[in-house]
Amino acid sequence: MQNLLKILLRYSNFLVFVLLEVAAFLLIVYNHAAPRSSVLSTANRMVAWQYETVSEITGYFHLRQQNDQLAMENASLRNQLAQAEGVEIIQYQSAKVVQMTTDRLHNYLTINCGTDDGIQRGQGVRNENGVVGVVRTVGTHYSVVMPIINTMMNLSCRFLKNDYIGTLQWDGKDSRFALLTDVAAHMVVNTGDTIVTSGLSPIFPEGIPVGIVESSVLHEGDSYYTIHIRLSTNFKRLKYVEVIHNADQIQIEELLDGLD
Amino acid sequence: MDWTKQIIRYAVVMVLQVLLFDQLQLLGVCHPYIYILCLMMMPITLPHISDMLIGATAGLIMDIFCNSLGVHTSACILLMYVRPYILSALINETDRLNEQLSLHSLGMEAMTKYVVILVLLHHLTVFMLAAWSWQHVGFVVLETLVSSLLTILVILGYNILKYR
Numbered sequence: 001m002q003n004l005l006k007i008l009l010r011y012s013n014f015l016v017f018v019l020l021e022v023a024a025f026l027l028i029v030y031n032h033a034a035p036r037s038s039v040l041s042t043a044n045r046m047v048a049w050q051y052e053t054v055s056e057i058t059g060y061f062h063l064r065q066q067n068d069q070l071a072m073e074n075a076s077l078r079n080q081l082a083q084a085e086g087v088e089i090i091q092y093q094s095a096k097v098v099q100m101t102t103d104r105l106h107n108y109l110t111i112n113c114g115t116d117d118g119i120q121r122g123q124g125v126r127n128e129n130g131v132v133g134v135v136r137t138v139g140t141h142y143s144v145v146m147p148i149i150n151t152m153m154n155l156s157c158r159f160l161k162n163d164y165i166g167t168l169q170w171d172g173k174d175s176r177f178a179l180l181t182d183v184a185a186h187m188v189v190n191t192g193d194t195i196v197t198s199g200l201s202p203i204f205p206e207g208i209p210v211g212i213v214e215s216s217v218l219h220e221g222d223s224y225y226t227i228h229i230r231l232s233t234n235f236k237r238l239k240y241v242e243v244i245h246n247a248d249q250i251q252i253e254e255l256l257d258g259l260d
Numbered sequence: 261m262d263w264t265k266q267i268i269r270y271a272v273v274m275v276l277q278v279l280l281f282d283q284l285q286l287l288g289v290c291h292p293y294i295y296i297l298c299l300m301m302m303p304i305t306l307p308h309i310s311d312m313l314i315g316a317t318a319g320l321i322m323d324i325f326c327n328s329l330g331v332h333t334s335a336c337i338l339l340m341y342v343r344p345y346i347l348s349a350l351i352n353e354t355d356r357l358n359e360q361l362s363l364h365s366l367g368m369e370a371m372t373k374y375v376v377i378l379v380l381l382h383h384l385t386v387f388m389l390a391a392w393s394w395q396h397v398g399f400v401v402l403e404t405l406v407s408s409l410l411t412i413l414v415i416l417g418y419n420i421l422k423y424r
Contacts, residue, residue, distance in 0.1 A: 013308045017341040020316055024337060027323075027330030028389060040320075041327050054279060103288040105391050105399070108327045137327075144327055151396070172396055173288075 032152075038139030042099055042110040048142035051099035052112060059239075066239060073128045090205050092242040093117060095125075098142065102175040102235045105151045109133070111241060114141045122203065122253075124244040130209035130232030131155065131197060132241050148210075149175045149235055156201055157210050159187075160194040168195070168210060168229065175235045177214060180227040189216040189225055202249040261305050270298045270318070278325055289403045292410040293332075295322055296382055297418060299339060300375065301361050308344060315340030328390055335385035339378055346377055363423040375415050376408075383408045 008015065042048055059066075093113060100109035113119045115138050125132040125145050133147035148155055148170060155168040157180065164187055166180045180195060193213040199206020211229040218225050277295045284290055299315055306314075319336030323329050347361075350370045363371055387400045387407075 013312075013341075016309045017312060017337065020312055020337045021334055024316070024319075024330045024334035027333060028392070029330075031329035032392065040324055040329050042325065044324055047324055050278075101282075103285055104291065105396055106328070151391075151393075172399060 038114075038137050038142075038144075041137045041139075041144050042108065043114065043137045043139030043142045043144045045139065045141055048098055048110050048112070048139070051110060052096075055098055062239070069239075076128065090247070091245040092126075093119070093245060094240060094242050095143075096240055097238050100147075100235070100238060102149060105172040107147055107150050107175075107235075108136070109145045109147055109238065109241075111143055111145055111243070112141065113243060114139045114143050116140050118245065119143050119243055123249070124203040124205075124246070125241050126204070126208055126244060127233055127238065127241045129234070130211065131204060132233055132238070134203055135243065145241075147235060148178060148231070148233075155204075155210070156198040157195045158198040158206075160196050165198055165200070166195075166227070176231060178211065178229050178231055180213075180229050181224065183225045183227060185218055185223050185225065187225070189213060189227060191215060195229055202246055202252040204244065205246060261303050266298070266302065270295075273298050274321070277322075282325070287406065289399070289406045290410060291387075291403065292407045292414065293322070293383065293386065294411055294414045296336070296339060296379065296411070297415045299336060300343070300378055300415065301419075303360055304344065304347065308341075311340045311343065312337050331386055331389045334389060335382050338385055339382045342381065343378065346374060350374055363419045371419060372416065375412055375419075379408045379411045379415065380404065383411065 038044065042051065095111040095113040095117075098110045098112050101107045109132075111125070119135060119138050121135055121138050123135045125135060125147075131148055133145045133150070133153065135143050136146040137144040146153055148168060151170055151172045153170060156165065157168045158165045164183065166183045168178050168180055170178045183189065191213050195210040195212065197204040197206055197208040197210060209232040211231040214228040214230040216225050216227045273295050277293070281292050281294055284292070295318065299318055302311070302314070304311075315336035316333055319333035322332040322336075326332065350373055351366065366374065384400075384404045387403050391397075391400050
């Protein structure tokens with residue numbers, strides 16, 4: 001027993017090192033599986049507030065551009081209003097982007113809405129041009145969104161022309177492009193084909209623009225295409241987004257929970 | 261050890277890290293983590309275990325800003341664990357250090373080696389853990405090399421300016 005204690009004391013530094021590293025690894029695993037802690041992320045009020053203050057200051061340099069953008073969006077909204085068909089299941093909550101990265105493998109953005117504004121984990125996020133991402137961590141006033149330009153993200157999409165389904169993934173290289181996988185060789189893919197959300201998951205209603213086909217390659221012997229998609233959303237210029245409140249989503253998730 | 265000085269330096273470096281170095285968009289592969297300057301230049305007066313705990317804390321704070329819970333924490337614990345061993349391997353008489361790590365006490369050659377080894381180790385760990393798969397290994401290595409270069413320049417520059 002005494003010998004054991006001696007050994008433990010002798011290697012105490014190493015033991016503490018191993019213990020700390022194990023704890024840190026558990027944090028990583030936990031964070032990949034289900035990141036629910038809003039304090040230990042940019043949804044943390046103090047951290048997000050700091051980013052927000054800085055973006056308020058730097059935001060003045062983009063005012064003119066944003067005015068133009070808002071004017072355009074107003075116009076398109078009015079058009080939509082004119083032809084609205086009373087779809088009340090889906091509501092949009094507008095939010096401001098407080099912080100965002102676009103050049104890492106795992107990019108995230110922080111928005112200034114949280115549980116106090118009715119935001120929930122797993123809700124879809126879009127902007128006027130197309131899909132943005134999915135809410136991942138929710139704090140009381142801020143939330144962290146995983147955008148489609150994150151290598152951990154998969155998005156179910158379909159071709160607008162023939163409803164053929166594929167999966168959108170990001171290769172970590174360029175925030176303007178992503179890859180569409182699972183498109184079999186018998187499909188005819190043309191440059192310029194429009195890709196929209198499939199509506200197969202309750203996160204995004206169907207038909208939100210994702211992007212257009214930039215190039216498609218079918219290597220000899222391959223049974224699936226390699227398709228590059230030019231994304232509709234310009235992530236480098238992202239300032240405002242809309243969180244999707246889908247009344248169906250809650251019902252569908254309740255049903256799925258009931259199945260377990 | 262002068263705690264006030266250490267904490268003020270940490271605060272200043274973190275502001276620079278979050279507001280300047282995290283916003284850099286050079287080639288998409290340059291993500292320098294200059295905050296480790298504070299960890300690396302800490303005097304070697306504290307027990308080894310306290311060093312590691314301080315490393316864990318600094319790493320956790322950085323993780324909160326990066327949404328990468330655990331990644332910087334593990335890299336900083338590793339950094340603080342190997343630090344004394346690297347130092348004693350680089351210099352024969354550790355007493356000469358007089359508890360202060362500076363260009364004056366280490367000399368240019370040992371200082372450069374110390375900074376290069378630790379920065380490469382830390383950055384490689386961070387980017388490997390952040391990627392969390394072998395799929396992007398090429399990108400991770402490139403990211404490590406480019407980012408480390410900038411971090412090394414900043415840390416060496418800081419030391420040269422301080423003890424000119």
